[in-house]
Amino acid sequence: MNAAASRMVDCTDGAAAREALAWQVLATVEDPEIPALSVVDLGVIRHVRTDADGVLEIGLTPTYSGCPATEVIRHSIEQALQEAQTGPCRITNELSPPWSSDWISEEGRRKLAAYGIVPPAKGVSSPRQLAHPDRPMACPRCQSAHTERLSEFGSTPCKALYRCRDCLEPFEYFKCI
Amino acid sequence: MSAAATATTAATATTANAAATAADAVGPRASLAYLLRLGDLSLVLGQRLGEWVGHSPALEEDLGMANIALDLIGQARLLLSYAGEVEGRGRGEDEIAFLREHGEYLNATLAEQPNGDFGHTIVRQVLLDAFQLELYQRLAASADARLAAIAAKSVKETRYHLRYSAGWLVRLGDGTEESHARVQSALERLWPLTVELFAADEIDRAMADAGIAPPLEQVRAAWAARVDALLAEATLERPRDQSHAWFGKQGQHSEHLGYLLAEMQYMQRTYPGARW
Numbered sequence: 493m494n495a496a497a498s499r500m501v502d503c504t505d506g507a508a509a510r511e512a513l514a515w516q517v518l519a520t521v522e523d524p525e526i527p528a529l530s531v532v533d534l535g536v537i538r539h540v541r542t543d544a545d546g547v548l549e550i551g552l553t554p555t556y557s558g559c560p561a562t563e564v565i566r567h568s569i570e571q572a573l574q575e576a577q578t579g580p581c582r583i584t585n586e587l588s589p590p591w592s593s594d595w596i597s598e599e600g601r602r603k604l605a606a607y608g609i610v611p612p613a614k615g616v617s618s619p620r621q622l623a624h625p626d627r628p629m630a631c632p633r634c635q636s637a638h639t640e641r642l643s644e645f646g647s648t649p650c651k652a653l654y655r656c657r658d659c660l661e662p663f664e665y666f667k668c669i
Numbered sequence: 670m671s672a673a674a675t676a677t678t679a680a681t682a683t684t685a686n687a688a689a690t691a692a693d694a695v696g697p698r699a700s701l702a703y704l705l706r707l708g709d710l711s712l713v714l715g716q717r718l719g720e721w722v723g724h725s726p727a728l729e730e731d732l733g734m735a736n737i738a739l740d741l742i743g744q745a746r747l748l749l750s751y752a753g754e755v756e757g758r759g760r761g762e763d764e765i766a767f768l769r770e771h772g773e774y775l776n777a778t779l780a781e782q783p784n785g786d787f788g789h790t791i792v793r794q795v796l797l798d799a800f801q802l803e804l805y806q807r808l809a810a811s812a813d814a815r816l817a818a819i820a821a822k823s824v825k826e827t828r829y830h831l832r833y834s835a836g837w838l839v840r841l842g843d844g845t846e847e848s849h850a851r852v853q854s855a856l857e858r859l860w861p862l863t864v865e866l867f868a869a870d871e872i873d874r875a876m877a878d879a880g881i882a883p884p885l886e887q888v889r890a891a892w893a894a895r896v897d898a899l900l901a902e903a904t905l906e907r908p909r910d911q912s913h914a915w916f917g918k919q920g921q922h923s924e925h926l927g928y929l930l931a932e933m934q935y936m937q938r939t940y941p942g943a944r945w
Contacts, residue, residue: 559739
């Protein structure tokens, strides 16, 4: 292997290591409104790659187009990467394909449930299914399936409000989109 | 996950390169006007719904109004930022949203109508949610990749909006004598303004010819079928179509827009360049 080729390999390995480090850092960046979840759990990081100019590019997609958390997430990512010294980075806004609650990771779904928010039903982001109000499976406290919707909209754009009709506790449900 | 995501983005980028932009296809003037029509509709309607915050009949409705307003303003930001780039004068979303004059807003007149009572707001919302849903579903296949991406994002949100407003339309229409009378009367007042939504002018036709936007008669047929079914379920009577007298899409608005703009623009005009 000649020197130039070996430098290229080094460079590629360096980029892969830097991207891997970036993913690790991103896994520590919290969603400001649901701090139990990282931005990786939430599925809003679409890619991490090294561009031709050596800049680390993070593709970020919003959950809802008006979600105010998106700006905060952008700043948190920039700050976290800076602290980890991953070098120059750029955050791009990826609108397409649009974010889906199906992109929340398995770990993210477990964390949501442990946090007291019922995770979205899986695989219901097809238009036909969205036409019908989706129901959470069970009350996160007592597991009763006897629940009712209080409000289609909740404290953040991504959640709806429900109540358990057995233990009477209100709870939040992550909407399917 | 990262490999899959990268592949998706690469595919999207290829499509974007292959597709025309609205500005290439029909020229910057017409595309700017078209983007302002879409963006201003969301902006002005979002501003109206925001007026309910703290005044809704119940907490759940307050949350609903605020959430829908937030989505609409988010959509407006995407559309107006794009409009600013097409215009090419260096104006960003804030300047476009807050520093234009009355006649430069191109929203359909229906969006700026005052809230009235809750039923009146719901009727306006059903009519416009159904319009945006049918329009965005088709715009998601636009030859302009950026517009298609904004529309595909907005469709998901708009479905929730219509589910909410349609639910209330049925409850109020098929509710008490009083609630029925109120929403029927709101429908009579607002119906004539729906004609403008589908009145195609040269901009709408140029957009449709270039494959940027769907033909409005197609949107109208789908909208009418959806709205008719909802009105039937809500036991409401569809008013007769009339010729329309307002042309907000061309910058000729009802008296109500000026008051809305005074409220909405106050902060930016009093403290120019103010930021959060």
